[in-house]
Amino acid sequence: MFGKQPQSMAHANTSGETVIAQGVRVEGEFRSSGDIMIDGELNGSLETASALHVGESAVIKADVSAKSAVIAGTVIGNILASESLELLASSHVNGDIQTGRISIAAGATINGRITMGKAE
Numbered sequence: 533m534f535g536k537q538p539q540s541m542a543h544a545n546t547s548g549e550t551v552i553a554q555g556v557r558v559e560g561e562f563r564s565s566g567d568i569m570i571d572g573e574l575n576g577s578l579e580t581a582s583a584l585h586v587g588e589s590a591v592i593k594a595d596v597s598a599k600s601a602v603i604a605g606t607v608i609g610n611i612l613a614s615e616s617l618e619l620l621a622s623s624h625v626n627g628d629i630q631t632g633r634i635s636i637a638a639g640a641t642i643n644g645r646i647t648m649g650k651a652e
Contacts, residue, residue: 548582554589568598570605584613588622595627610644 548566552558556572564580571587577594578584584598590605601613604620610627611617617631621639628644636642 552590554587562594586623 550564550566550568552568552570552572552574554571558572558574558576560576562568562574562576562578565582566580567583567585568578568580569585569587570590570592572589573591573593575593577596578592579597580599582599584596584601586592586601586603586605586607588604591608592606593608595609595612596607597612597614599614600616601611602618602620603611603623603625605622606624606626608626611625611629611631613629613631615631616633616635617629618635619625619637619640619642621637623637623640625641626643628647629642630647630649632649634646634648
């Protein structure tokens, strides 16, 4: 009962994914080499060498750097997604975007410049 973890829990702990849940607020410089999922609030800077997923309830006030990103919430700051960026219908971005490939759903809002291609 207490000594053995369920199979799904063990897998989640070894996946390298970091979750900032709804209701959690993080301030400062946030770096990770694994995937990041945010449903809470982050103020400062955010960098991952992997994938970023920003949920509908998330509010990020930071410059963001990721290999790829899917945004459903609010980002106030610049976004660098070296491979790809997907903005879902509920997303709000107030900042400049630089990415290799972008997908923007109807309803997404962007206030800023979009630059396609590799970072210089």
